Amino acid sequence: MISYLEANARQRIHTLLDASSFEEFLPPSLLVVSPHLAQLDTPASFDDGIVIGRGSLHGHKVLAAAQEGGFMGGAVGEVHGAKLVGLLKRAVTEGVAGVILLLETGGVRLHEANAGLIAVSEVMRAVLDTRAANIPVIVLVGGANGCFGGMGIVACCANEILMSEEGRLAMSGPEVIETTHGVEEFDSRDRALVWRTTGGKHRYLLGDCSAVLPDDIAAFRQAALDALMRYQKAPAELTLEDLEAEHSLLSHRLQDFGNFSEPMDIWSRLGVTKPETLPMLEAQAFMQEVAGKRAGEQQ
């Protein structure tokens, strides 16, 4: 077993894809770095915190990207974002079976804030362009920094999100909310609260990710392949009907849970009999325990 959480971006992408199949585009040896960091006396990284390239997954040709949480928390700057956009566009010209995005990021890189914001918006549009070309985009979230900010929005533009329970997916980080509205609003040091609010299990129960996986790259590999295979038959393009279904899910969520202030109360309302036990369950036991109980799936 190789922990997804503990691996870095290159280890993840090499282990996720077929052995020796990964070929990196714009590798660190080409020294393409952020044009903005030097003037802030901030060290640059030779890949600007993201690994992109092509490879295969069980023989299926894919393009993949992995954000490096160890460099500025995986935050998106001008070059980082442009690499993602280029990769997504290339998926269309190469006609690959899918794009796998291993996201670990706090969102926009504040050191190049304006460029980062525009870049994230370009990534959103590129993800949807790729899907419109009927190429599925699969997002993996299982790194220590989670997937936050604008990239938390990008993740929800993909066909599917696969998470480990250690993975977190949200918009504003708990620290930001605590700084703005006080510790009573969101105690960022209450790790149990942070995980049951933004972690994989809660996101799965709400219907925002399609699986909760063990913290093992092999499990991510299998789940990414399964997801890819679903789109061999089903269209990857986002349609008006998909949006209507999502609108109904999100409207019901607001109606049913809008007055709640504790995720466990939501789980209980969904029919989980002992919600307090869910955080302790291993991924597989969790998936069995909540089968048929996700929002929109209840019997």
Next chain:
Amino acid sequence: MKWQTLASQLFPQGHDIVEHDYFLRGSARVGEQTVAVIGTTGHTPIGVEIALAQANAILDTMRNFPGRPLIILVDTQGQRLRYRDEMLGINRYMAHLGKCIDVARRRGHKVIGLVYDQALSGGFITSGLMADACYALPEAEIRVMGLAAMARITKVPLERLTELALANPVFAPGAENYLNMGGVEAIWQGDLESCLARALQQADSLDHRSARGLERGGRKMSLPVTRFVLGESDVLPT
């Protein structure tokens, strides 16, 4: 600018826009055509409700008025920073709004964004920035966050950031900086009705922002990197 003043200048032929809990919705005449108008006002934070309300208005337009152009009026302080929004998955609500705009474009609706007051980070990325092209009034304030907060987080002294902001559009708030970086297509001055009419005429479904950023010098790396990755260029971006 007050939205009522803006609306009367943008739509002198008339409109029926109403405000409900900081959410703007209605229709208006521009030249020979009717457009759908959605937006926000009062610098309101974008929480799950107002994101969903905007998405609903766009879905409604797609269903009932296929092809009708969409005008998005932006004034927001950004995403709402509350525990409840995070618990409910505000990122998905905002993505839903952005996706509704994107699908509307693909179904033949022209989409124009206009920042008439404030635009910040998450509230902007799934509204004005998802339009075919986003415009701004000269007094519009567009930013990710204030320089003081940025100094705190990046640990770069405020004096240094303030100094850099004078010369470099990447840090400083302001419509002009977003124009240089290609995030804003143009800044509207004078007759707003004809600005909008021209924007509708010029709108297309391609994302021109990195090309504009290169032309205007505010984002010199973005397009070259994308083209290099695409294999369209073998000149290494510097």
